[in-house]
Amino acid sequence: MWRRGVLLIKFSELKDILRRSFVVILFIVSFLFILLSKVDGVVVETAHDLVMDATGPIMQVVEFPSRIIHRVYTYFYDIGRIYADNRELREENKQMLILQNKVRTLEVENQLLSRLLNYTPPAEATFISAKIIAESGDNFTHMLLVYIGDEPVKKGQIVLGNESVIGRVDKVSGHYAKVILVTDINSKIPVVVERTRARGILTGNNTATPTLLFTRATADIQEGDVVVTSGVGGMFPAGLPIGFVSSISGRQINVETMADISRVEYVRIVDYGLSNEEEIRKDFFESENNAR
Amino acid sequence: MRDSWHEKIRFFLLHRIPLATTLMLMFIFFMPINSLELNYFRPTVGAICVYYWTLKRGYMFGYVSAFWVGLLMDVYSSSPLGLNILFMMLLVMVTNWLTRYFQSASFNVCWALFAAVGLGQILLKWVILTAYFGRLLSLSEVMINYFSTLMFYPLIVCFNVWVQNHLLPQERINE
Numbered sequence: 272m273w274r275r276g277v278l279l280i281k282f283s284e285l286k287d288i289l290r291r292s293f294v295v296i297l298f299i300v301s302f303l304f305i306l307l308s309k310v311d312g313v314v315v316e317t318a319h320d321l322v323m324d325a326t327g328p329i330m331q332v333v334e335f336p337s338r339i340i341h342r343v344y345t346y347f348y349d350i351g352r353i354y355a356d357n358r359e360l361r362e363e364n365k366q367m368l369i370l371q372n373k374v375r376t377l378e379v380e381n382q383l384l385s386r387l388l389n390y391t392p393p394a395e396a397t398f399i400s401a402k403i404i405a406e407s408g409d410n411f412t413h414m415l416l417v418y419i420g421d422e423p424v425k426k427g428q429i430v431l432g433n434e435s436v437i438g439r440v441d442k443v444s445g446h447y448a449k450v451i452l453v454t455d456i457n458s459k460i461p462v463v464v465e466r467t468r469a470r471g472i473l474t475g476n477n478t479a480t481p482t483l484l485f486t487r488a489t490a491d492i493q494e495g496d497v498v499v500t501s502g503v504g505g506m507f508p509a510g511l512p513i514g515f516v517s518s519i520s521g522r523q524i525n526v527e528t529m530a531d532i533s534r535v536e537y538v539r540i541v542d543y544g545l546s547n548e549e550e551i552r553k554d555f556f557e558s559e560n561n562a563r
Numbered sequence: 564m565r566d567s568w569h570e571k572i573r574f575f576l577l578h579r580i581p582l583a584t585t586l587m588l589m590f591i592f593f594m595p596i597n598s599l600e601l602n603y604f605r606p607t608v609g610a611i612c613v614y615y616w617t618l619k620r621g622y623m624f625g626y627v628s629a630f631w632v633g634l635l636m637d638v639y640s641s642s643p644l645g646l647n648i649l650f651m652m653l654l655v656m657v658t659n660w661l662t663r664y665f666q667s668a669s670f671n672v673c674w675a676l677f678a679a680v681g682l683g684q685i686l687l688k689w690v691i692l693t694a695y696f697g698r699l700l701s702l703s704e705v706m707i708n709y710f711s712t713l714m715f716y717p718l719i720v721c722f723n724v725w726v727q728n729h730l731l732p733q734e735r736i737n738e
């Protein structure tokens with residue numbers, strides 16, 4: 272009995288030591304995760320994928336009522352605006368008809384010139400539509416979680432909301448993809464001001480208006496100027512609209528995104544057939560870091 | 564006398580109720596609200612629950628539960644994986660220390676303590692993320708998030724008290 276008592280005390284002590292060690296191990300694991308996140312480790316990716324795969328279906332169920340509420344709200348909001356919208360659309364339609372005729376003429380002219388030059392056009396972009404099922408869990412980041420099903424989506428692909436860029440695919444795990452918005456602190460997109468072709472890097476700052484950095488001091492940029500992708504670095508094709516310059520104060524240029532993220536329910540993930548997008552993306556960030 | 568296997572399972576499941584309800588609340592608050600502006604007011608429900616359960620039922624909500632809560636927060640954000648895990652476990656550590664003095668404190672005292680702990684934590688997180696990204700993060704949005712979390716505290720606590728009174732055994736409380 273005495274021996275057994277000693278053994279029990281030792282077991283309880285061992286249990287206590289193991290419990291304390293386990294807490295220390297959990298702290299070490301979290302530190303390791305942070306360090307590995309910096310180098311984009313396989314362990315981190317796997318852990319991330321496992322959690323996303325396990326929680327994605329739950330999130331899909333949970334977001335359903337929110338979608339219904341949003342649709343009802345949008346329905347009544349749209350009814351309130353229907354007359355004003357109708358008037359605006361009639362005006363726009365007149366302008367569009369004039370433009371349509373011009374485009375037809377230009378298209379024919381373009382075809383003739385292309386044939387003359389023996390020009391091979393680039394492959395058409397393909398896209399998939401994906402439903403937003405969750406948004407960022409904190410204020411330190413701006414991201415979306417979208418359901419992609421079995422579609423072959425790759426990291427680095429462009430995400431469009433309506434007709435303009437809202438972000439890029441950051442992680443793909445199973446049926447879900449994590450999209451980093453252009454407003455996120457991690458987002459850096461080479462852009463050009465459409466009117467003056469002034470180049471810069473559109474950098475997210477976790478606010479609704481990302482900042483245009485690395486523009487020349489003498490660059491002619493005004494409020495209202497449209498900002499489009501420059502295609503530099505090969506990550507994004509050139510000419511995709513992102514937003515317009517909303518404010519300029521000294522060297523600080525802020526850009527408001529064209530897509531109204533508050534009304535985006537579905538996004539389009541576009542594959543422009545850019546070869547090795549992932550490598551290009553890494554090269555771009557490496558060169559940018561080296562430049563710094 | 565040894566417990567039978569179904570009693571052990573019941574015991575195990577009862578002890579997972581705080582974690583399960585916390586995760587459920589987190590999923591609800593991850594729902595898309597289709598507004599970038601309103602997104603700033605999304606409270607950090609995970610932190611409220613970790614604080615509450617550690618303070619009131621520490622033996623049911625330890626470091627492992629905090630680990631899972633942090634992991635879910637990390638996956639549903641683009642901050643480095645492990646950061647929220649670390650912060651949730653630190654929250655458990657600090658709250659465990661507070662439990663010695665404030666376990667049966669009034670609601671207002673608990674709220675004030677959460678405000679103090681939360682402020683310290685969010686500022687530390689801001690400093691770490693600023694260093695991690697190498698850029699100064701906007702503090703105003705972070706503070707909006709902090710205050711909205713404080714505002715949501717009573718609501719989340721009401722739900723947790725209901726869970727504690729109706730789903731968990733013994734230790735009934737009135738707040």
